[in-house]
Amino acid sequence: MITGKVWKLGDNINTDLMVPGPVLYASEKEQARAVFSANRPGWVDEVKPGDIIVAGRNFGMGSSRPAPRSLRNCGVACLLAESLNGLFFRNCVNFGFIGLECPGIHGAFEEGQIAEIDLQKWIVRNPRDGSTLRIEAIPEALLTLMQNGGIFPRLQQQGLIGGVWAERYDYSEKAGAGGD
Numbered sequence: 001m002i003t004g005k006v007w008k009l010g011d012n013i014n015t016d017l018m019v020p021g022p023v024l025y026a027s028e029k030e031q032a033r034a035v036f037s038a039n040r041p042g043w044v045d046e047v048k049p050g051d052i053i054v055a056g057r058n059f060g061m062g063s064s065r066p067a068p069r070s071l072r073n074c075g076v077a078c079l080l081a082e083s084l085n086g087l088f089f090r091n092c093v094n095f096g097f098i099g100l101e102c103p104g105i106h107g108a109f110e111e112g113q114i115a116e117i118d119l120q121k122w123i124v125r126n127p128r129d130g131s132t133l134r135i136e137a138i139p140e141a142l143l144t145l146m147q148n149g150g151i152f153p154r155l156q157q158q159g160l161i162g163g164v165w166a167e168r169y170d171y172s173e174k175a176g177a178g179g180d
Contacts, residue, residue: 002078002098002117004052006109007043011056015088018060018067031066032073049075052115056081056106060088060099068097078117080105080124080135093142096150101136108133119143 023034036043053071059081060067068091071079078098082105092099098119108126109115116125122135145151155161 002050002052002115002119004050004077004115005048006052006054006111006113006115007047007076008106008109008111009053009055009059010106011082012058012061013055015060015062015065015067018070019065024065028069028073031070035070035074044074047074047076050077051075052077052117053079054081054105054109054115055079057083058085059083060085060091063087064091066091066095068092068099069095072097080115080117082106093145094151096146096148096153098143098146100138102133103136104133 017039018035019031020034020038023031026034033044053076059079062085064087067088072095076097078100079092080100080102082103083101084092084099089099091097102124105124108124108131113126113128116127117123117135118125119135122137123132124135125132145154148154152161
């Protein structure tokens with residue numbers, strides 16, 4: 001179960017808002033500090049580990065920037081959106097960030113409310129009013145990658161990458177931050 005405070009965003013949130021151009025080649029820490037600085041200044045100082053983003057349609061549109069990694073590095077446990085851009089979803093898998101589609105989610109929560117996400121039953125619950133919504137299930141293998149740091153730790157475990165790649169993409173301390 002993932003339980004956290006909801007942060008609400010709208011439709012068509014671009015990856016440029018999550019990893020702005022000036023920090024594209026900066027460190028992961030600097031990239032995380034810049035998340036939503038253009039549209040939600042100070043948000044990174046307010047978000048807490050375990051918080052949840054609820055968004056509208058086409059979340060993560062734009063380029064293949066490592067935006068899911070930056071959201072994970074900010075402490076966000078999960079993203080639920082009406083719909084996700086396909087490239088953004090793939091990067092959620094690659095970088096170990098739980099990003100899921102849930103029709104009706106944007107209208108089901110107000111910012112600051114608590115969301116309870118059950119990934120075994122594929123539902124999200126609003127404890128304030130007791131309402132539940134069905135989350136679009138994804139294959140178990142993809143969810144496992146999202147919950148365990150992404151593709152690079154998996155490749156390390158299999159002995160398929162090492163050396164500089166293993167050092168560059170060592171997310172072992174960050175893996176599993178979202179619960180089960």
